Amino acid sequence: MSDLNGQADATAKRRLAKRYAAERRFRLYGASAIAVALLSLVFLLGSTVLQAIPGFTHHVVTLDFDLDATKLDPAGTRDPAEIGRADFSRLVKVSLREEFPDVRDRRERRQLQRLVSTGAAYDLRDAVLADPSLIGSRLSLAVPMSDDADLLLKGEIDRDVPEGDRRVSDRQVAWLDQWVAAGRVERVFWTRFFTSGDSREPELAGIWGAMVGTFWTLLVTLLLSFPLGVSAAIYLEEFAPRNRATDFIEVNINNLAAVPSIVFGLLGLAVFLNFFGMPRSAPLVGGVVLALMTLPTVIIASRSAVQAVPPSIREAALGVGASPLQVVAHHVLPLAMPGIMTGTIIGMARALGETAPLLMIGMVAFIVDIPGGPTDPSAVLPVQVYLWADAPERAWVYKTSAAILVLLTFLIAMNLTAVLLRNRFERRW
């Protein structure tokens, strides 16, 4: 009997051990699921940041330019329009030739010119226009290098691969090393990236145009979706009778929140561009489309904020003789405002990261100029990321990552604001 008991005991123990092992395994699955998700986040953000860092700096080389008055300003008028028309890229070529006088071959000369960015001529022109008294003297100016030379100096182009497989020839490497040895090359924080519009050259391209475009687009989105969303939420929560019609509106809002964003782009294309004839690529149309897209988010968030205001407040206000609208305007809305703002900011952050609907309404054009208003053609930050991600040259990878980092910074700032607003002003009743 005791023997049998012992056997049963042993089986039970074994079964218990198995069950505990299963328990531990199950727990491990859960923990590793979270680990997988968080690791992907770390991997994604980490690789973006690592690739973005080279995008924020650039190499410049200090060259001597002979600002010959007979070439720059033959008439001697010192008229900016006249000087601006001079051939400054010629001056850059001459300066490079003086730098390496032994380079005679035309092909080699072209290789030499390719070390310096085409933007060097613009910088030189700007320097001369800023101070016309320089004409006739020699000017020492730091000008941007080309993207390939820059990448080689940053170590992103491997010197050890065979010459035919890399975009910088041995001869160019030798010239670059000569400059570096002479202390003429400097790696600087590339402010141009933040101040200029798009360009075909990675070293000249910047995100300012896209940032201004984003500003106009989001301004239109905010001006439309905030008043509309808050009014709709107030109506549905405070005034609407409970009937079929309002039920239908609610179902509609919930479904709109889940419609794929690209469908809003199709709506914008068919209705705003083709039917109303609004301009393509304009922040105005983009803002309207994004407003329609964020409207459900704003309505849903505002409704729950309005709902959270306790009925006693309303009853107290009604009791002292306020009309229903006065109750809402003087009491419910101010108390619900932090929640509404939080929801709106989160909706705007979603609109800021959205790309697909904007592709439909033509906001994918190559635009150099900084948009001056909501009807000028422009790009927005995520579309700029999309456009650059498509470009073949390697330097664009770093520029794209840098632009992504800027975009993420804005998103984090907006979300933090939302969280702070909530923590600071939200009342628990």
Place this chain on the structure above:
Amino acid sequence: MVGLATLLLLVLTATAHWMGRRRSLLLADGPGAVLHSRPAYHGAYVAFWCAGPAIVVLLIAIWAEPRIVSALVEGGLPEAIRGLPTVEVHTFLANAAALASGSFVGPEPSDALRMAASDWARLEGVTRAVLISAVLAVGAAGLVWSRGQLSPELRARNAVERAVEGLLAASSVVAILVTVGIVLSLVFEAARFFALVPISEFLFDTHWSPQTAIRSDQVGSSGAFGAVPVFAGTLLITAVAMSIAVPVGLFSAIYLSEYASPMVRTWAKPLLEILAGIPTVVYGFFAALTVGPMIRGAGESVGLDVASESALAAGLIMGVMIIPFVSSLSDDVINAVPQSLREASLGLGATSSETIRSVVLPAALPGIAGAVLLAMSRAIGETMIVVMAAGMAAKLTINPLEAVTTVTVQITALLTGDQEFDSAKTLAAFALGLILFLVTLVLNVIAQVMVRRYREQYE
């Protein structure tokens, strides 16, 4: 015109408010007068009567302006041009308008066109002035009339509140208008597409190559619009994404709600939510640039031929993006399972995992299924990841290592770049959009019904 008119109207409305208020204050000072409404409501009353009709006129003016100018210019054209066919007259007028606004591109304009353009500019200025004056006149008339209405007995507050409530109700109708707009625009354009391509070919044919030539005499001018491979590609990528997102998301939710300490919960949950907040274009860049080549390299090292735009890379990253949708929705659902069920199971001697598997999960199943369906509709409608990381060519395959294309990729490809609006190529995008809208709508409705039923069960 819109900017100037709006600005002037704003100024006029502000003046109206001020005048109404002032007048009511004067009335209140009168002999024995007690105002029914406070002065601010009298001001708002006048402002509404000023702005309301004026805005209606302004909208009409915006609509009418180009038509009036066009008609006037057409009336002043020389006989030789007016005698042309209607289409050519319209083109001529459009060119004149473009020349007048400085956006004209094309050959050197003829003298007649120059004349018409200067006519256009002049008449446009006159029309604008007239229309803006009309808007302001209507506003002023409303102001004067409603100011005359003001009296101590006037129920200004009631009138203003009725108007505001009307505005609130109107803005809640916008949501319906958007849905109607989406349905109408998709259905109309899709109907035009199905007039060109039979609907049976679109839904059941397996050959997709929509690159119709711009000119009809070009070689290969006929496109093929059998969308089956496009649908199959979408399903393949969605399947890959769900096979990542469902296990990871569900296990994360279980761990967070059943095992994790409050400390882990407060940190891990918002971190997971970050994944949902990252713009999809960033995921797309990551998938195309890092994950695609990585998978290709891994495949090559074991002797597999992997396309660089494989369905696996796009699906994998899409799965990561969807994890937070699955996990936060399932988290809510699991938390809604009554604690008494768990305690009953634990009290009978079950371990935590046994309780979860045989009590909590079965109880939460309808809600979890709803969450999965919502995540799936998100995956089907996702655009940027697949545009950047999936292929363009339609291929009917279930091998995730090959490149496939999806509905959203095709919509984007068909509608970006040069397009003429009436070709089957651009209309096909709307047909695809209609299918996409319907499928996601059905998934959402089913998911919402499931989640609601489930909630009611325990309330």
